[in-house]
Every structure is written in C-alpha cells, then in structure tokens.
Amino acid sequence: MVIKKWAGAHEDVLGFFSPTWLTPLENAHFWVTGWKPSILFKLINSLRRARIPAGSSTLVNLTEEQVKKLENLRLKIGGKEEKHKEIAEEVKGLVDVATNTLLARLEKMMKTADCVRSKTIKEVLDVLTPLQSVDFMVALLILQIQLRNWEHHGSKEIQ
Secondary structure, three states: OHHHHHHHHHHHOHHHHOOOOOOHHHHHOOOOOOOOOOHHHHHHHHHHHHOOOOOOOHHHHOOHHHHHHHHHHHHHHHHHHHHHHHHHHHHHHHHHHHHHHHHHHHHHHHHHHHHHHHHHHHHHHHHOOHHHHHHHHHHHHHHHHHHHHHHHHOHHHOO
C-alpha cells in the first residue's frame, strides 16, 4: 500500500496533505499524510487503563518486559517524530517564503495587466469620436456580459 501511495504522491503530493476523502474529525487528527505513530502507544495505554474485562482485550495483561519494550519504542519513535517536526518547520519556512514571493509576483502581474488594459482603452478612446467611444464601450460591456453568460449557461444560449 505504501508503494502505491508513494507512486501517487509522485503525481500529486499536495493531495496527500489535504485529502478530500477524510472527515473533519479525521483531519483534526491528521499528521503529515497519515496518522501519528505515537498514537499507537496512547491506544495501548488507554486499553490497559480501561480494564476491559478479561477475554475482551489481552492488552490489559502485558508483561513487564512488554511494557518496557513498548516504552523504549515509544521514546525512540518520539525522537523520530521530533526530528520530523524540525523538518516540517523548515519546510514551513520555505513555503512561507515561496508563498510570499508568489503572491507578490501575482500582484505585480495583476497590476501590470490592469495598466496595459487601462492604457489600451484610453488610447483606443483617444482615436474614436465621442459617439464611437460610447458604442465601443457598450460593445465591450456586452462582450463581458456574454462571456459571463456563456460560462454560466453554455454556448448554445448565446448568439
């Protein structure tokens, strides 16, 4: 299963960080493309403390050796989770920088496009007579309305 997941991640890794198939509750417990490993130890401890009647859970009867091994494993995994947390913070920093750069460039692109549009309309209107300018602006608005209608209703209704 992990190999299929990794193959899918190669195609679209972002989908694994915010999967649409999870419920809001599952997302609340989500930890980097899956469940957090330390939750296994919390589950075992909860089952042991719950004192579920014998026969329902054999986890109540762990030996001291098993408890020690699980505790050592929990500490080892906790260290790996902590290392992962450091990597996640580094990635977050990189994402913040990239996002800020992208947003600044998108804003610049939008402003440049608006300036080109405004300058073009002004120069076109400078060439036209006042009456031609009104006809041109009406035609431009009709084009805008038709494009919007086409998007909402399909091309068949627009003629």
